[in-house]
Amino acid sequence: MKLLLKEDVDGLGNCGDEVEVKDGYGRNFLIPKGKALLATPDNLKAFNHQKRMVQGKVAKIIAAARAVADEIAKATCLVKKKVGDSGKMFGSVTAQEIADLLKGQGVDIDRRKIQLSEPIKKAGEYKIPVKLHSEVIAEISLVVEAEKEEPAPVAEQEVAQEVNAEGKTEE
Incomplete structure (x- = not known):
C-alpha cells in the first residue's frame, strides 16, 4: 500500500514522503491516527499545494529547534x-x-x-x-x-540502643 505521510513517523519517513507499507499497518494504524493519506493523484496534488504553503512554517520550526539545541x-x-x-x-x-x-x-x-x-x-x-x-x-x-550514604554516628547509635533497652524493661 502506498501512503503519503502527513507527519514524521520514526523508522518510516518524514512528512511528505511517499512510502510503501503493509496494508494492515496503513489501514489499521497510520490512516486512522491521521499520520498518512492514501497516495492517490488527487491527494498528492493537494498535499504538494499544502506543502508549499507550510514550508515557511517548517523553516521557522527548524530554526526554533536549532536555538533550543544551542x-x-x-x-x-x-x-x-x-x-x-x-x-x-x-x-x-x-x-x-x-x-x-x-x-x-x-x-x-x-x-x-x-x-x-x-x-x-x-x-x-x-x-x-x-x-x-x-x-x-x-x-x-x-x-x-x-x-x-553516611552511617549514623556511633554516639547516636548508643543512645538509640539505651532508649530501646529502657523501653523494654518498663514493659
Whole structure:
C-alpha cells in the first residue's frame, strides 16, 4: 500500500514522503491516527499545494529547534545520587529527571524527546541525544555523581540502643 505521510513517523519517513507499507499497518494504524493519506493523484496534488504553503512554517520550526539545541549544548546537568557500600546506586536517572533539570536551567523540553535507551544506573559522564526535530538532534552533557550514604554516628547509635533497652524493661 502506498501512503503519503502527513507527519514524521520514526523508522518510516518524514512528512511528505511517499512510502510503501503493509496494508494492515496503513489501514489499521497510520490512516486512522491521521499520520498518512492514501497516495492517490488527487491527494498528492493537494498535499504538494499544502506543502508549499507550510514550508515557511517548517523553516521557522527548524530554526526554533536549532536555538533550543544551542541552549542544550551550553547546559550541563549535574545529578547526585546515593550509592551503597558496594557502589550500587539507589534508583536511577530517568528522562523525566533530566527534563526537570533542564527546565530548572530555562530549557523546557518534553521528556519523550530525550533518547535514553535505558535509565542510567552508574555514576559518570554521559552524552545523551535529544531529538528536537527530524533534522535537529542535540546532546545533553550529564554528570552523575555518587553520594556516599553516611552511617549514623556511633554516639547516636548508643543512645538509640539505651532508649530501646529502657523501653523494654518498663514493659
